Amino acid sequence: MTEGARTSEPQTEPAVSVVRPGDGETIVLGATRMRVLEDGSHTGHRLAIAESVLPPHTQGPPQHRHARHDEGFYVLSGTVRFTVGQEDHDAPAGTLVIVPPGTPHTFANMTGQPAVMLSTFTPDLYVQYFRDLQEVLADGRPLTPQANIDAMSRYATEPATGLGGGDRGRA
Numbered sequence: 001m002t003e004g005a006r007t008s009e010p011q012t013e014p015a016v017s018v019v020r021p022g023d024g025e026t027i028v029l030g031a032t033r034m035r036v037l038e039d040g041s042h043t044g045h046r047l048a049i050a051e052s053v054l055p056p057h058t059q060g061p062p063q064h065r066h067a068r069h070d071e072g073f074y075v076l077s078g079t080v081r082f083t084v085g086q087e088d089h090d091a092p093a094g095t096l097v098i099v100p101p102g103t104p105h106t107f108a109n110m111t112g113q114p115a116v117m118l119s120t121f122t123p124d125l126y127v128q129y130f131r132d133l134q135e136v137l138a139d140g141r142p143l144t145p146q147a148n149i150d151a152m153s154r155y156a157t158e159p160a161t162g163l164g165g166g167d168r169g170r171a
Helices: 124-138 145-153
Strands: 025-029 032-038 048-054 064-066 070-077 079-084 087-092 096-099 106-109 115-122 157-159
Touching (some): 032 124, 048 106, 070 087, 079 115, 124 145, 145 157
Antiparallel strands (some): 025 032, 048 115, 064 157, 070 096, 070 115, 079 106
């Protein structure tokens, strides 16, 4: 326990963050919409949380691995296919997938129905990656595989080449 946690002195900032429906930062990546519910600014950068809506037949990012953060996915509705290395896992609503650092992974909505998932990033490092991709698209530049790799590399992430799902598209 830290010294600050043991004291009963009042905090100078609100201890609770409340994000209501429709609130949060919206990031648009092609047909995929992400709503950042917590970007790390209220958690000391230990945790970020986002809700993503994947339209039907949406490919996710190229298969990749993170060096410095865990990523979690909780499927709220629909079915999301997670590819981990060579193995596919179809995850219906109610499924939790935790991806530790170093594990190659990607995801896609292979179905004809939208899918919604809640994602966690511990620490919050990866949220800025999505902002960077949105900026590329907003500037009218194509989201090429190299642009995606360049953005990933800024956040301790690299493509997992030579594995199933490695060329699945973009985030």
